[in-house]
Amino acid sequence: MRTPDAIPLDFDAVIVGAGFAGLYMLHRARELGMRARVFEAGAGIGGTWYWNRYPGARCDIESLEYSYQFSEELQQEWEWTERYASQPEILRYIEHVAERFDLLRDIQLETRVLTAHFRDSDNSWTVETDHETVTARYCIMATGCLSSSHTPAIEGAESFQGKTFHTGRWPHEGVDFSGMRVGVIGTGSSGVQSIPMIAKQADDLTVFQRTATYSVPAHNGPLDPEYQREVKTRYAALRAANSHTHLGFGSEYPASDDLSADATPEQRETRYQQRWQRGGLHFMGAYLDLMLDRDANEIAAEFVRAKIRAAVKDPTTAELLSPRQVLGCKRLCVDTGYYETFNRDNVHLVDVSSNPIERFTERGIVVDGNEYELDAVVFATGFDAMTGALNRIDIRGIDGLALREKWAAGPRTYLGLGSKGFPNFFIITGPGSPSVLANMVPAIEQHVDWIAECLSHMQSNQLTRIEVDQAAEDDWVDQVNALADTTLYPSCNSWYLGANVPGKPRVFMPYLSYPIYVAKCDEVAANDYEGFELS
C-alpha cells in the first residue's frame, strides 16, 4: 500500500490570483525550480487592473513608483506616458511583464478556487477549483486586498429596470452613458475618479453621497520624457530611498518630520499650499503628526474644506461636499476635477448620510420619500477588503479548522504572511501587513521575495512544513492593534476597519509603517524564521 508520502503532488505551489502579486510569485517560484500553477478567476491577468475598467480609473501613486523593480531591464525599458498611469496602460504593462517573463503558460484563467484543504499526513494542500482538483506542497494566496467587490443590499434592487454596474466589475466593452440619467452611489476613490468622467457623458448625473470625501488634485499629465530619463539614471537609488519611507513611496518629495503644533498658521498655510500644488497623496506628508494629533489634523482638514468652498459655486453643495471625519482616516482620494464637477448643471448631489437610500423602484432610487428616476446606476461602493477574497474560499487547515471561522472576530496572522493552524500557507499582503497602507507594488515584491527566500531555505534544508507559532501570532496581532491605536485611523468607519461591510468585525487590518515592518521581516528570516516552526 502506498503511504501518503509516496503520493506525488501535482505541484510544488499553487498560487491563487494573477495580479501583480500572483505574477511575481510565479516568476520567483520558477526561479527556484518549482512546479507552480496560478489559478485566476478572471478571463485575463492583471487583477485590479483587469477588473476596474471604469472611466477615469488610474493609479494614484506615480507610475514610475507604482511598478515592479525586480528587473532592472524591465524598469529601464518600460516607458510610462503619464504621471499617474491609466488602467489600460497599467494593464498593458502587466501583460508585457507576463509575456516578457513567459508567465502565461503556467496561468490558468477562468478558474476559480473554491476550496483549499491542508492534508496533515503529507504536509500538502488539496485545492479544488470549478474545473478540477490538484495537490501542492504550498498554497499561496495572491487573491488581492481589494478584489472582492461589495454591493450593498438595498431593497428592491432586483426590480430596477435600468442598467447597473459596479466599478470593480466594469464591462470590457465600456459603457456609453450618452443620453442617460445616471446615478452613482459612493464617493470613495472609485467614485471620485469616475464621477467627473460620467458627468461629461451622461445627460444627467445624480451622486448619492453617504460620507463626503477629502480629495487632493492629481495634477496628472504627460510624463516629461526628460524627467523619466533622469529618474532611470538613478532608479535603483530611488527605489531604495522609497523603501525607507513610511508608505513605500514619495522619497522624491519626502514627508516632513515637523510637527504641525510647532509651526505658525502662516507656515502651515504655505506648506499645505505647496503640497496642494504638488498634488496627490504627498499632501498627508505635510506634518508628522497629521494622523496622530486631532488638532493638527483638523487644521489640515479645514485647509481642504476651504479648497472645496473655493471650487464649488453653490454654498449648500460645497457644505455637503465638505467632510467632517478625520482627514486621511478613510483613504485620501486623488482627483481630476472632482469638486468642480458639482458646478455642472447636469450634476446633482443627494445626501444619504442621515436618510439612507430607502429602496430601488423599477424606475430609480428613493431617498427621503423622493424618487430619482434613473436609466443606469453605478455602484462605486468598494470592496470587502483584505479578508473578503480569502473568506470566499473554503480554506481549512489542521483538523479541518476553517480560516473564516478562525477569523470570525477579525483576521489573525503573523506578519500578515501566515496564520497558525495553516501550515505551508502564505498570504501575499495579508491582513497584518502594510499592504493597503503602502505603495502596493513594492509591498507585494517585498512579500514575494520574503516567501521565495523562505521556500529556498526550506528546499536547501529538506524541510517540508512551515507553520506559524501561536505566541508569535498573538503578539503580532497585539502589535498591529496597538500601533493603530496610537493613531487617528480607528476614529471613523473605514474599510481598513471592515466597517463598510455590515456584520464584519471592526478590526484595523493593515500594519502601519512599511520600513519597520520590512526590518521585522528581515530579522525574522535572519533568526531562522523566528515565530515559525519549520520541520
Ligand code: FAD
Ligand atoms: P489583485 O490585483 O486584486 O489580484 C487578485 C486576483 O486574484 C484577482 O484577479 C482575482 O480575480 C483573483 N482571485 C481572487 N480570488 C480568487 C479565487 N478564489 N480563485 C481564483 N482567482 C481569485 N494600490 C496602490 O498602491 N496604488 C494605487 O494607485 C492603487 N490604485 C488602485 C486603484 C483601484 C481602482 C483599486 C481597486 C485598487 C488600487 N490599488 C492601488 C490597490 C491594488 O489592488 C494593488 O495595488 C494591486 O494591484 C494588488 O495586486 P494583487 O495581485 O495583490 O491583487
Ligand code: NAP
Ligand atoms: P470605498 O473607498 O470603500 O468607497 C465606497 C463608497 O461607497 C463610500 O463613499 C461609501 O460610503 C459608499 N457606500 C457604500 N455603501 C453605501 C450605501 N449603502 N449607501 C450609500 N453609500 C454607500 O471604495 P472605492 O472607492 O472602490 O475604493 C476602495 C479602495 O480602492 C480605495 O480606498 C483605494 O485604496 C483603492 N482605489 C484606489 C484608486 C486610485 O485612485 N488609485 C481608485 C479606486 C480605488 P461610506 O464612506 O459612508 O461608507
